[in-house]
Amino acid sequence: MRTLPKIWLALALVIAGAAARPGNAVAQVSDGVVKIGVLSDMSSLYTDLAGAGSVVAANMAVEDSGIKKRGIKVEIVSADHQNKPDVGSNIARQWYDVDKVDVIVDVPNSGVALAVSQITKDKGKALLVSGAGTADLTGKACTPNTIHWTYDTWMLAHGTGKAIVKTGGNTWFFLTADYAFGQSLEKNTEDVVLENGGKVLGKVRHPLNTQDFSSFLLQAQASKAKIIGLANAGGDTTNAIKQAAEFGIGKGGQSLAGLLVFITDVNALGLPTAQGLILSNTFYWDANAETRAFAKRFAERNKGVHPTMVHAGVYSAVRHYLKAVEALKNDDGTKVVAKMKAMPTDDPLFGKGSIRADGRKIHPVYLYEVKKPSESKHPWDYYKLRNTIPADQAFRPMAQGGCPLVK
């Protein structure tokens, strides 16, 4: 038995050695490599909508760009921020300082994204946000090193919120996830409701990753609001929708507005529960031949799970980033981000677009309705298009954001 601790010690050393090696190897290569860090939620409630799929998307972007054939080395690393800003910050510092990562992408969870954005600015690197929602990233917290790609809370509020208020849903009750993203989404939607003559009758803030929504739903019912706005995401949204059905909320004349709903959420709920839900999205895999081709390749590598708009955003952002690196022949974060803003964007998933001075990527937003089970013809056939909001109206006008870069 004496030798046992020694064996464990040896094993621990071997594992530690193996873990440390990649860092050392890269340190020797110096800066001949463009290193992309996918910082995502790999283990908790946002895993399906970002997570490993974001790594797949980043890899596909690198392959499709053909950059390796032209002699530029690209490497991808990934890590799990566990939805904790401190964990995310530590990884970002370690990546920038030790592992020579040049750009961080994705970062679902607004709290983590805001923290990493500040670090990225301090280190002069680049941050391409796809998964986080807070509009502050291109508002008061904007930096010359961050580009916000896929969606933001202002856009979601105006996309879904406005459409619902205009069709008669003028009294609201909010169920809000109690952190940066939820509060920002709630505030943006409240503004839209009030601007359009509606009223907010009440709100309740629940902790992130809540299982039981029953008492919140009872409050929402008691408020008699026509619309119950869900200012949350992922597992919180799906649990709330499922339990709302149980409490008979649709039948009582109240409707749910999912302010941020991903296709993986609809898949998780199943059409019988999700049907009729109205949502805004910037990417749907079944939109055209090119998106379908992408989705097919993506799903094959991602256990059959089709791409969410977060995955599409990671793909599109990485491709544009690599284009800018090639044009500049340099991977200095601040310079590349400036170059990315100067070049028009064009890729198979989002089409032609642009990036504004405050770091906001601009593209059209689509209002979808979830199909009835009888309308869905094949797996993942979930949405029908209700409306398209053109790119120039879809996002917050730059002057209203309060971004110090554009004053």
Add this chain to the structure above:
Amino acid sequence: MLSLGLAVIFGLLNIINFAHGAQYMLGAFGAWMLCEHAGLGYWPSLLIVPIAVGAIGIVIQRFMLSRLANLDHLYGLLLTFGIALVLQGVFTNIYGSSGLPYRLPPAFIGGFNLGFMFLPRYRLWVIAMSLVVCGGTWFVIERTKLGSYLRAATENPTLVQAFGINVPAMITLTYGFGVALAALAGVMAAPIYQVSPLMGANLIIVVFAVVVIGGMGSIGGSIVTGFGLGVVEGLTKYFYAEASNTVIFVVMVLVLLVKPRGLFGRER
């Protein structure tokens, strides 16, 4: 019901079962799998799943936990915690995190309008069912011969064995029973929550708080505390929702300051 299983396992076997949340998750997945792959609905799942998961519990007890029986409690805690992490990781890997749909059994669709609130039928069923299961368990352990053997066996295993009672088998079955209770809670939760690998992870801490407040090992204590804390949490959600996750721990701190053994804890 979850806390009850935990209290049974801790109170009688002195095992701090951190795998309880994962076993609850297994219960929900069991119901989903029976529905998806075998076409069996909710009712058969209520019986089959707890038995199947309980059997897995028995295997865990027989081949892993029994080896740690004579060591400090901490080893059992670490082992079960490890088992929980492995189960959760494997299921997240296979099924992802957004969860899987499991529909309400048709008999329970709808609910009652009580005027001041809406009570879904299924919630009523869950409350009734957990009262019955809790009451039954308490009765078996505190009021029957089998229960008294069990309590005696944990006090003094050697003596009880001398009377010709198979103590190891009894311990194994008790653990299996506790795990089956977790699985039953999982099946009952499947129609309410999304069936997700993460569903047990967040719950386990709360469940532990319930057991600690009730008094480690007191069956009646954890039943009363479980329902009581449910009310406290519900009221907090109503008046100040932001604190609803913390309120249980505030209660725990207060109770432990005043009564370190918990509300219904017995001196050992």
